[in-house]
Amino acid sequence: MASHDLRTVEGVYTDFRRRREALLQALTVDAQEFSRQCDPEKKNLCLYGCPNGNWVVQLPVEKLPPQLLEPTLGINFPRDAMEHKHWLSLVAIHSDVWLYAVAFLLWFTV
Structure with missing residues (x-):
């Protein structure tokens, strides 16, 4: 996929769309x-929707750019304590919040 310019509305939307597609694919x-x-x-795992359209579950990134928000930590802990569909819904809610926060952050830095 071609890179996108985060200094434009179209670039921010492309970033949002690709991250969203990745999260939907994962869930x-x-x-x-x-x-x-x-x-x-x-340990505390996070679900990342990446701007290239892929998703990854990993430990929090040590050094994020200061303006980029961290996804919800510890999505793995309630996995076995809840019904699977409820756990996926909980992760989806947290992922949506993170996704919108990233998009708005990028939008306001345009």
Whole structure:
């Protein structure tokens, strides 16, 4: 995918759309793989929707740009304590909040 210019409205929208597609992929089509990667025995994990359209579950990034917000920490801990569909819904809610926060942050820095 071609890179996008975050200094334009179109660039911010492209970033938002690609991150959203990645999160939707993780929580629907790839839900079993996503769940497998969210092992409650691991440390605080985060779900990242990447601007290239991929998703990744990993520990929080050590050094984010100061203006970029961190996704919700510890999505893996309630995995086995809730019904699977409720856990996915909870992660989806937190992911939406993070996604909108990133988009608005980028929008206001345009």
